[in-house]
Amino acid sequence: MSNTDWLTLSLGEVVALQRGFDLSSDRRIAGKVPVVGASGVIGWHDQPVVASGGITIGRAGAMGVVTRVREPFWPLNTTLFVTDFHGNDPDFIYYFLKNFDFTPYNSGGVQPMLNRNYIRNIPVQIPPYSAQKAIAEVLGALDDKIEANERQIATLNDFCSAWHQHITNRTNTNSATQTLTELVERGFLAVGDGYRTKQSEHGEPGLPILRVADVGHGAITPSFTHYVSNAYRGAMGSKVSQQGDVILTTKGTVGRVALIEAGQPDFVYSPQVCYFRLAENSPVSPLFMLYWFQGKEFWSQAGGLKGQTDMADYLSLRDIRTLRITVPSPADLSEFSRVCNPMQEQSEAARRENHTLTVLRDTLLPQLVTGKIRVKDAERIVEDAA
Known part of the structure; x- marks a missing residue:
């Protein structure tokens, strides 16, 4: 070209x-x-x-x-x-x-x-038109793969949501539910909100702040725009992310939930993001809780609480602690994990691939549409990344 x-x-x-x-x-x-x-x-x-x-x-x-x-x-x-x-x-x-x-x-x-x-x-x-088609095919192939991965993630999420509901329905008796406060008191769960930073504490090197806008449905897409200086890391305490944390947005856009996956960098949570950190011996796993936050049992309780103020929707930590969660039997939790853990791993792999593909597309796009790189060279780069 x-x-x-x-x-x-x-x-x-x-x-x-x-x-x-x-x-x-x-x-x-x-x-x-x-x-x-x-x-x-x-x-x-x-x-x-x-x-x-x-x-x-x-x-x-x-x-x-x-x-x-x-x-x-x-x-x-x-x-x-x-x-x-x-x-x-x-x-x-x-x-x-x-x-x-x-x-x-x-x-x-x-x-x-x-x-x-x-x-x-x-x-x-x-x-020329022929070059336009060739450029669009390179970029479109990346977008098609990204969209296919998104559909796979959505399908896996829907299946695990349905399986979670199946387990919940099977064991949902009053004696099988506990409040989150009861789980905290028994040492199975730690719950908290984020760190209220001052402007004077911002700086790099430091921990990126994870805000509501960074939390999607089932995953996070960090913006890495604001950091709290490492000098204040001691003050952040438990509000620094850990692998396996389940996080929930609690103000403005209430109810987006995600899981902190392996390999992600450390974050400090903003005040509008609550974390739920389960102990290894907890009768509820992080993945089970992730789908609980997306399910009917959570929303039947939380739906009326989040709109109690005249301002933006807000779900307080105090209210969250009162919510009741169905605690599955060890056998049911094992069955849920056996079915859904591999699906979660597939979803995480698809999200990682999409991150790579998105970076590649966004790098190639300006070069291709301005003629700074040839289509053949771009195709070679895409093949090497596959």
């Missing part, structure tokens, strides 16, 4: 930019059509206003965020959307726009804003 083949065009010659449409939340009717705002899919409606898939660009607010939609959808007026690619490869255009820096073209005041008539005149360099 030679950059001498690339064309210099205006953005408006590459794609047809259209502005999205109003659809207030009170006008939406429950359905399966994605409603796409500036930051991505934000809801659902019963009918599309765009009859095909396409690409959206955040116009107001989350300016420049690019989202690909593969089905009929409703783009809101906070977006610009593209369904006409003027003969260019849609997949390449998606990656090209993902890499494009719209920041210098902000025409807003207090709120970031993109003006369609302004940005359509931006000069860009685009490779």
